[in-house]
Amino acid sequence: MATPHHSRRGSMAYYPRVRAKNGADIRSWPEIEGKAKIQAFAGYKVGMTHIQMTDYRKNSVTAGKTIMAPVTVVEVPPLNVIAIRYYEEGDNGLQVFAEERAENIDKSVFRRIPEIKNKKELKVEIKDVADVRLIVHTNPKMVPSIPSKTPEIFEIRIGGSTIEDRIKLAKEKLGKELIFSDFASAGSFIDVISVTKGKGFQGVVKRFGVKLLPRKNRKHRRMIGTLGPWHPDWVRNTVPQAGQVGFHQRTLHNIRVVKVDTKDHVDDINVKGGFLNYGLVKNDYVLLYGSISGPAKRLIKLRDPARQTRPNVENIDITYISKESKQGD
Secondary structure, eight states: OOOOOOOOOSOOTTOSOOOOSSSOOOOOOOOOOSSOEEOEEEEEEEEEEEEEEEOOOTTSTTTTSEEEEEEEEEEOOOEEEEEEEEEEEETTEEEEEEEEEOSSOOGGGGGTSOOOOSOOOOOOOGGGOSEEEEEEEOOGGGOTTOSOOSOOEEEEEEESSOHHHHHHHHHHHTTSEEOGGGTOOTTOEEEEEEEOOEEEEEOHHHHHOOOOOOTTOSSOSSSOSOSOOSSSOSOOTTSOOOEEEEOOEEEEEEEEEEEEEOGGGGGGTOOTTOBTTTBOOOSOEEEEESOOSSOTTOEEEEEOOSSOOSOOOSOOOEEEEOOOOOSOO
16 A cells, blocks of 8 residues: 655745755735836845934834934946846746847946847837736846946846836836835835855854754764654654755745935945945945844845835934944954
């Protein structure tokens, strides 16, 4: 008689804990209401500082009072739209069936993708379109702190309204620049998708936080006491073992955008001596409440919130931004 079998029950959490493949990757898109808009952006993590602001949280014990808050600075130079992708419903979900490229594409982009010289006229039936996305590239050449000047290419979904409005917006943006204000404003929530700091191959104590074995243990202290029982007669994946730590993709939900500003006001944020391991901010920037994953200079993706439970705030009153040196004594 066949052995009964059922599919896995329960979450495997962060398993398998392996290195991220291609940096931060947006794997899902929330549905939004209202007019058509882009649902993501990208920027470079600069570092952290602190601000003085009026507490906007109504249920907080310090509501309406001046408080100090930690913020992360993210430099957000404009993105360039190089193509539109049209998706249709297929047997296995959404499938690309047409792509429309811009005429004026920066030559540096062709380090990543092949150049198409003989372009055919594209005709797309609106009734066939299930989703519309923009293919954009970053501009690392505008950021002196970033060593690699080869642009990164990724997709941004256009959400909201109807398919007709999304296609109209996509055609308006084709070949042009996107700025952060096209995506979000101060006081709104976003999700931050990034790759954490890499720490390499580490043991079980650092990787899983298991207790040290007693001092009088036979040969070692920083290992687990057993690999499991005799039966089942294999080592299960629930047993803590050494392996990769860090450089994992993680999503931080509901991060508040505290401030959005242009490159004309970078003197309001640049600290004395520059940010540690980064330098000075030269382009548009945003301040995000609290900390986010990853080291300085890493490209992070910002997306519409998928689990928002609290309302956005129209404006946040900031009275002071610390510009003291972060270099230490």
